[in-house]
Amino acid sequence: MRIISGKYKGRRITPPKGLPVRPTTDMSKEALFNVLNNHFNFEGLKVLDLFSGTGNISYEFASRGSSPITSVDGDFGCVKFIKQTAAQFDFNIAAVKSDIFKFLEKNNATYDIIFADPPYDFDQATFEKIVLMIIEKNSLNEDGMMIIEHSKYTKLDHMMHFSFKKSYGGSIFSFFEPNITEEILDGDGEEE
Structure with missing residues (x-):
């Protein structure tokens, strides 16, 4: 895996074998950050990365100047x-070993950006629970954004x-904004 932009652009990071992860592909990650680029100046953004795995997404934010970043995962090896x-890399990332739901509770x-990449085999209700917990706890700043990565079989x-x-290959990113209400949507929810 490599960092695609920012101070450490092009740097390769090699996680140990055997971590229970499914890293976001470079192509999907690049597409995601192209979308975020239109909404944010990354410098100083406060970021929460849930189900962070290898930290792939956290490093990308850190390389672009976001700080502080909190990365949460339930696996000791990933957190280490x-x-x-x-x-x-001298990144301002706090890695926390925790069950995601206990952490959110x-x-x-509050954060400017919350990114969550749960296991794709979670059921629909579990994905919805993640979204609801973040909304109900007001964990996003007013002009913040939450992104959930999921498969095409999950609808949010x-x-x-x-x-x-936005969909890229087998991955879909669903974006949520606190100041968005249902009336603003154009029907199919795909960004123009």
């Missing part, structure tokens, strides 16, 4: 690797504050 990589901080465009979605 993120801590090591953050120290190596206790968390009182009926959820409150859904803004638009």
Whole structure:
């Protein structure tokens, strides 16, 4: 995996084998950040990366100047690797080992961007629970954005504050914004 932009553009990061992850592909990651580029100046953004795995998305935000970043994953190996990589690159990333739902329950901080990449085999209700918990806890800043990565079999465009979605290969990114209401949508939820 490589960092595609920012201070550490082109740097390769090699996670240890055997981590229980499905990293976001470089193509999808590049497309995601092209979308975010139209909405944000990354410098100083406060970011929460849920189900962070190898930290792929966190490093991309950090390389572009976002700080502080909180990366949460339930796997000890993933969290250890993120801590090591953050120290190596001097990224302001706090890696937290926690069950995501317990973390969201206790968390009182707010963020500019929340990115979640749950296992694709979670059922529909579990994906919806993630969205609802973040909305109900007001974890997003007013002009912030939440992005959920999921497969085409999961549908989130009926959820409150859904803004638009983008699909890349087998991955879909659903975007949510606190200031979006259902009336603004154009019907199919695909961004023009």
